[in-house]
């Protein structure tokens with residue numbers, strides 16, 4: 001394992017994160033999703049841990065993110081699975097068996113003066129490109 005430093009990188013303002021919906025973005029080409037739970041932002045991996053459907057645009061309610069494809073439901077705060085592939089009826093259950101339930105990866109975030117930051121491996125902010 002390499003020893004890599006991490007820095008805080010500004011992503012956007014808190015107000016740019018829609019209420020009730022996750023927003024997709026990339027950091028250095030890596031897909032991520034950001035959503036808010038009240039006034040706290042949370043960042044997860046950008047694709048679903050079930051069958052890799054993009055999570056940008058997913059519905060968010062009560063701090064849970066729901067994948068638009070088979071409606072697996074994840075706690076935004078720690079990425080844990082709350083429901084696993086429940087849609088469509090019958091078929092969702094069959095698809096649930098394809099892959100064992102797996103939490104989403106989450107990333108540390110903080111808010112300062114209304115700006116949202118993510119902790120990301122790197123040594124200088126210039127080496128890290130955030131793109132919506």
Ligand code: FES
Nearest residue numbers: 048050051067070
């Ligand atoms: S791809 Fe997300 S629940 Fe199946």
